[in-house]
Amino acid sequence: MIVAPSILSANFAHLGEDIKHVVSAGAQWVHIDVMDGIFVPNITIGPVVVKDIRKMTEAFLDCHLMITQPERYIEAFVKAGADGITVHAEATNHLQRALAMIREFGLKAGVSLNPSTPLSVVAYCLDVLDLVLIMTVNPGFGGQSFIKAVIPKIREAHAMVKGRDIIIQVDGGVETSNIAMLRDLGVDSVVAGSSIFGSADPARTVKELLALGSTKVC
Numbered sequence: 001m002i003v004a005p006s007i008l009s010a011n012f013a014h015l016g017e018d019i020k021h022v023v024s025a026g027a028q029w030v031h032i033d034v035m036d037g038i039f040v041p042n043i044t045i046g047p048v049v050v051k052d053i054r055k056m057t058e059a060f061l062d063c064h065l066m067i068t069q070p071e072r073y074i075e076a077f078v079k080a081g082a083d084g085i086t087v088h089a090e091a092t093n094h095l096q097r098a099l100a101m102i103r104e105f106g107l108k109a110g111v112s113l114n115p116s117t118p119l120s121v122v123a124y125c126l127d128v129l130d131l132v133l134i135m136t137v138n139p140g141f142g143g144q145s146f147i148k149a150v151i152p153k154i155r156e157a158h159a160m161v162k163g164r165d166i167i168i169q170v171d172g173g174v175e176t177s178n179i180a181m182l183r184d185l186g187v188d189s190v191v192a193g194s195s196i197f198g199s200a201d202p203a204r205t206v207k208e209l210l211a212l213g214s215t216k217v218c
Contacts, residue, residue: 001183001213002167003206004029004062006193007053008044009142016056022196025203026210029060029084031171031191034077036067039091040140047073047080054081064112064171064191066139067091071098078105086110086133086169089121099128110169114139115150119157129166131189132157137172143194146173151185158186176208183213 005027010018019030032050037043054061063082067073070087071094077085085102089111092098102109110131111122115138122132134154137144157168170182171191182190192209199205 001179001187001210002028002169002189003209003213004031004169004189004191005196005202005206006031006033006142006171006191007197008033009193009197011197015053018197018202019053019057019059021203022206023057023059025206027059027206029062029189030057031062031064031193032082033193034063034065034067035140039068039088040066042140047076050077050080050082060084062086062191064110064133065091066112071101074098074101074105078102078107082107084108084110084131086112086131088112088114088139090114090117095122096125096128099125103128103130108167110167112139112171113153115147115153119153119160123160126161126164126166131167131169132161133169133171133191135172136170136174139172143198144173146175146178154182154185154187174209176205176212179209179212187213 005022035042035044060083064086099109108130112133136150167188169189174190174192175195196202196205
């Protein structure tokens with residue numbers, strides 16, 4: 001399983017150090033939450049910060065754009081050094097076009113779905129899709145609790161992408177107590193923020209998540 005620590009919960013005064021700690025502990029991806037204060041009620045970071053993060057790590061930079069009309073900024077994040085870009089189905093009127101644009105730049109193209117959004121909205125995009133991100137909290141803030149009602153959607157996503165090279169990712173309330181359950185549901189990647197950076201030893205927490213998610217049974 002791919003563990004992607006979300007820097008939304010990191011200490012921005014020591015961001016480079018925090019990233020190095022979790023990557024050295026085995027985190028394969030670094031998850032970067034980009035929020036515009038419109039699509040979600042919070043404002044975070046943009047391409048300038050991603051560019052600086054790119055200089056400090058070779059880890060896969062997993063950029064999650066929680067912004068309206070994300071296609072306006074895809075090229076900026078490509079130039080900043082992103083390896084993958086995920087856009088919200090709810091934030092664009094032209095989802096297939098946005099995903100195709102990401103792919104044209106040679107990056108992994110992902111689509112994120114809010115808890116209330118059905119998987120059917122991405123069914124026509126499977127041919128230009130590398131990742132489906134199932135939100136298990138309402139996006140915008142870290143530290144929220146996992147919404148168990150989304151579990152059937154995770155099962156549905158696993159069935160929908162079967163036979164395709166598409167990663168199923170879950171974001172929201174992921175911690176050591178539920179990662180084994182997510183593993184058994186067929187989840188390939190988890191995003192964890194407060195459970196990692198809010199712990200006494202983030203590196204140790206990354207190792208625990210990796211160990212608990214290491215053996216997929218379905």
